[in-house]
Amino acid sequence: MQFIVPKEILDAVKTLQKAGFEAYLVGGCTRDLFMGRKPRDWDVTTNATPEKIQGFFPHTFYENEYGTVGVVNEGAEDDTLKVVEVTPYRIEEKYSDKRRPDSVVFAEKLEDDLKRRDFTINAFAYDPVSHDVFDYFRGEQDLKDKIIRAVGNPKERIGEDALRSMRAVRLAAELNFTVETDTADAIKKLAGNLELIAKERVEDEFSRIVMSPNPMHGIKLLHEYGLLQYVAPELEEGIGVEQNADHIYDVWEHTLRALQHSAERGWPLHVRLAALFHDIGKPRTREWSKEKNDWTFYGHDVVGARMAKEIMRRLKYGNETIDTVTKLVRWHMFFTDIDAITLSAVRRLVRNVGPENVWDLMKVRASDRIGMGRPKEKPYRLRKYESMIEEATRAPVSVGMLATGGARVMEITDEKPGPRIGWMLHALLEDVLDDPTRNEAKFLERRVRELAALTDDELQKSGEKGKEKRLEEEEKELAIIRKKYGVK
Ligand code: ATP
Numbered sequence: 001m002q003f004i005v006p007k008e009i010l011d012a013v014k015t016l017q018k019a020g021f022e023a024y025l026v027g028g029c030t031r032d033l034f035m036g037r038k039p040r041d042w043d044v045t046t047n048a049t050p051e052k053i054q055g056f057f058p059h060t061f062y063e064n065e066y067g068t069v070g071v072v073n074e075g076a077e078d079d080t081l082k083v084v085e086v087t088p089y090r091i092e093e094k095y096s097d098k099r100r101p102d103s104v105v106f107a108e109k110l111e112d113d114l115k116r117r118d119f120t121i122n123a124f125a126y127d128p129v130s131h132d133v134f135d136y137f138r139g140e141q142d143l144k145d146k147i148i149r150a151v152g153n154p155k156e157r158i159g160e161d162a163l164r165s166m167r168a169v170r171l172a173a174e175l176n177f178t179v180e181t182d183t184a185d186a187i188k189k190l191a192g193n194l195e196l197i198a199k200e201r202v203e204d205e206f207s208r209i210v211m212s213p214n215p216m217h218g219i220k221l222l223h224e225y226g227l228l229q230y231v232a233p234e235l236e237e238g239i240g241v242e243q244n245a246d247h248i249y250d251v252w253e254h255t256l257r258a259l260q261h262s263a264e265r266g267w268p269l270h271v272r273l274a275a276l277f278h279d280i281g282k283p284r285t286r287e288w289s290k291e292k293n294d295w296t297f298y299g300h301d302v303v304g305a306r307m308a309k310e311i312m313r314r315l316k317y318g319n320e321t322i323d324t325v326t327k328l329v330r331w332h333m334f335f336t337d338i339d340a341i342t343l344s345a346v347r348r349l350v351r352n353v354g355p356e357n358v359w360d361l362m363k364v365r366a367s368d369r370i371g372m373g374r375p376k377e378k379p380y381r382l383r384k385y386e387s388m389i390e391e392a393t394r395a396p397v398s399v400g401m402l403a404t405g406g407a408r409v410m411e412i413t414d415e416k417p418g419p420r421i422g423w424m425l426h427a428l429l430e431d432v433l434d435d436p437t438r439n440e441a442k443f444l445e446r447r448v449r450e451l452a453a454l455t456d457d458e459l460q461k462s463g464e465k466g467k468e469k470r471l472e473e474e475e476k477e478l479a480i481i482r483k484k485y486g487v488k
């Protein structure tokens with residue numbers, strides 16, 4: 001097989017090889033190349049030492065404690081090519097804390113470097129110059145078979161580094177692969193070690209699962225392997241929790257389906273997390289109602305917002321994500337009964353969730369519905385609600401949009417406050433609505449001087465005409481909005 005590799009990467013490999021060293025592509029980029037995907041970063045492995053590597057390239061920096069040298073390509077257009085990570089062959093010595101090797105030891109042989117890698121699909125090397133493949137663990141075959149298999153003894157490998165369990169699930173979700181049985185067994189047996197891993201790293205893999213095309217599969221795997229209890233055990237409270245008559249799924253299945261839908265729509269992390277957590281408060285608030293002869297979940301939005309916040313804090317999410325997701329969970333129960341809903345209730349919701357989040361809230365609601373097994377994201381009443389949001393948040397047609405104001409008009413004309421000022425402003429508004437390019441101070445001020453010369457009667461007429469025009473314009477704008485959402 002021959003693959004085309006970007007020039008920046010090929011140059012780095014050639015530079016090392018011309019200096020007499022071995023240099024290969026390895027890890028995720030090789031995996032992605034062989035799958036026909038675009039690599040998200042490029043890793044080069046070599047038998048040159050960090051000092052040597054630095055000597056071969058004009059612009060480099062030390063990346064981490066593993067001897068990785070970042071080779072900088074300032075001119076690269078694609079962000080993934082700006083830094084090529086070049087790492088010397090290494091073996092890892094003892095993992096006494098299940099997290100990271102006690103010391104970094106450089107290796108002489110490529111095979112030794114590949115041996116310390118986590119999964120066979122991440123552990124074969126490719127020479128982009130000769131196109132040779134170095135595959136000691138049948139990684140290429142596993143890639144074809146869509147299998148995630150630990151390199152060597154699964155229990156040892158997972159035992160050395162518990163983050164590998166999260167990585168296995170993340171790769172399964174990203175690539176839609178299965179985890180080989182012995183590897184899965186090792187993950188299950190050693191699931192408790194995940195507690196020893198820094199939360200930031202767990203969060204990183206968890207977010208990548210959530211952002212993958214198959215987050216529902218990924219989170220079910222986390223549960224099946226006993227990992228979810230160390231990530232977000234609250235989600236497991238929803239398993240088998242039957243809901244009210246509107247629902248065909250239990251809370252667990254419903255929220256996973258909501259998440260899956262938001263992934264299928266390509267929505268961002270905070271929307272996906274809100275879809276996943278929106279009903280997290282349900283198990284703790286469920287009560288049987290005799291009158292309704294059904295389950296109720298009063299306050300699950302309030303309790304759920306608190307729980308979601310707590311989960312995200314524990315996982316060390318950034319404040320902005322925590323804030324937004326918490327708001328989305330808190331307000332996901334907004335009420336869309338068309339006959340009862342008013343523009344001021346819509347305004348209140350916009351204020352509560354924040355104008356910057358209100359459209360994401362609609363995405364959460366759409367995910368919620370699809371997660372219930374409904375065929376459509378948006379029934380009429382949700383579209384009506386969205387049309388009202390747009391109505392409530394747009395700038396109204398009014399004298400407020402003029403590039404001048406009452407105070408300035410009084411200044412120019414020397415007139416006292418009174419109805420004449422309002423008439424003048426409305427007359428100006430009519431001009432501007434006829435031709436928006438007139439909405440600039442110079443034109444308006446000249447026009448104000450003309451208007452000031454009119455009698456009260458004349459001016460009142462012009463003002464009234466402006467007011468009518470304003471109403472017409474408002475109606476037109478609302479009609480456009482309603483048409484956009486297909487509602488009356
Ligand atoms: P992606 O770049 O899509 O995140 P990746 O597999 O390249 O996937 P990186 O974190 O970039 O992930 O790691 C690069 C390579 O380093 C991996 O392919 C793997 O060979 C090795 N590796 C990364 N993390 C571990 C780990 N915890 N244990 C063993 N090997 C690892």
Ligand code: MG
Nearest residue numbers: 027028029041
């Ligand atoms: Mg990578």
